[in-house]
Amino acid sequence: MDTACRVRLGKGWARSCKAGLLACLLVFGLPLRAGDAATTKAPETLRFGILPVGSAAESRDQWRPLLQDLEKKLGRPVNIVSVSSYAGLASAIKDQRVDVAFVSGRLATEAIEHQHMSVIAQFVRGDGGKGDVAMLVVRADGPIHNLKDLLAKPGQWRYARGETLSVAGYVAPEAAVFAPRGLNSDTFFAGVRVGNHQNNALAVANGEVDVATNNGPDLDLFRQDFPNEASQLKPIWRSVPLPSEVLVVRDAMPAPVRSALMAFMRGYGHSPGATGERERVNLARIPDLAGFAPADNRVLQPFVDMEFLLIREQAQHGQWVNEHAREARLTQIDADYQKALRDLLRH
Template sequence: MPQRRNLRDGCRLAALSVAWCVLLWMLIGQSAWAGEPEAPAKPLTFGVLPMGGPSESLESWRPMLDDMGHALQRPIRSVSVSTYEGLAQALAEQRIDYAFVSGRLALQAVTQDHMQVIAQLTRGDGTLGYYSVLIVEKNSTIHTLDDIFDKPGHWRYARGESLSVSGYLVPETQLFAARKLDSDTFFASVMVDNHQNNALAVVNGEVDLATNNTADMERFAKHFPDQYARLRTVWKSSLIPHAVIIVRTDLAPQLRQRIAQFLTGYAKGRNAAAELAKLQLIHDISGFHAAGNDVLTSFADIDYTLEQRRALSAQWVNNDAMKARLQKIEAAHEQLIRQLKNNQPITLARHNDEP
């Protein structure tokens, strides 16, 4: 009996020793972990389409971005530039992880910069898009498009940058390319600036007409009511789809999904009223709905039309060379449309057979 009791006591002591060793190891491990905190999540960089001025864009987006940073548990930096070209360069240089951009800029990013569309904005009035417009001073002698096109080389014109959908691409396609004209050579002078400055140029008599869009004109009316009252619209385009959110395809799939889920769920949950108020700071945005690259097909059509016009107006060694070029433009457009509709990665090569 004493021998058996000594054996049991020895086992208990051994078990206690093991337990103390495990506890000591856990305490040492916890102490070491507490002394080396986990590295913070890498910040995300959000690019902002120029609306008004860069500082205005950053200020209006910040409340929503702060909510997104809290939801994703990582800081979000924002980048706003004064030009479309500046934002396009930032995307090309991979300095932006996701961005709010116009359809044409999104198409360039999707086809060249490894981005994809994940969401599209919705407006409070339920519209599916907006319209490009031509504006003149209220007392201008321009009343119809014929008044413009009957006088080549006469009027002073203001337009947006070459990547601006409503400020350049849509008017150029629907008004000038359709008439086999180029706005840069049709007018007596051409000024390139943002929508706000172009509208002010019309009011101040610096130009005779300018491009703009219905959304920016609403913003202009709020900021410059007296000047807005002195403007008149002489043309309105067909519907242009709303701007979109694009994200880098090399971000982790789970992160891309969380970004998309945040956007499409924002202003729709229990804090909908407060979140909607933050979206309203961005100018009548009511939320975002899920979208893919297929929403960019109309912008691919715009590029196709302008490419055709350039080919037809270029100098060629013979008709066969021109026909070959037009066939390549047609084939590339058809391929791009298929890939956009299928939400496939874009792999089109640039044309290198320009005359």
């Protein structure tokens, strides 16, 4: 029994139980009066981190109706942690300022490997798919008509890409277009600027850069918000399908909260009648989202494969003091890759 609730005889009893009265009542299941202090502890706030699609303000507005429904379902406050960059969300996860987050594949693998989080669901696109594509876009009336034109003139074009944590904005085009040819986008182009997909698309449309990275959902949102500028763009490269974004949660989240969260997310949009209609409208506010499918960490293996392919290609084509050093680095990369797979799949 708790020390504060230990029954003591004589004069010591009052002194012991005065400090522990509340604990005694809780342990023995006795009812508490409405006026007793701390009898109604407020539920802990759930902090929901959002990957930026468009601006941070747009992301908050897109997610708010869904998260208000989640708040009612869980019976606890849900705070939106909306940031302006991938690095900002990565920092919030690292500093334990979020409990659950909507993240891309690379952020998810970082969260699992280093921040004790796990995948609970994957996004389902508006067409029912669970994938996306990365793109390189140019002006439709510009001098770059295809990928061959782009690669034929190193040092001439201006490039706008995403942060290095962005799969579509950096990892996918780097791994599929540049690294296999022994190129690095940061040195291949005459100039490189880093921004979100919306600003990068605007930069192409306005003639500030010649080519930029993008992806399906962000380009669809860009067409809605900037139809005139979007009409001036065309893709010259698309990646193979990439798994869509996921939801990750802290491993330390209490099991009842975790179960309720998973049930809510996976069932959202499937309720009967008017409730389901309203939920689907809320989902449609978030670009190219139709719902959430059950998933676990295994869904992230394609991202691990892609990242290590990029690292290996960069090492293969890099400058080394001798061939032995190159081979040693490649051997270490292969060992790191196998460890990353084991770490991912054992959770």
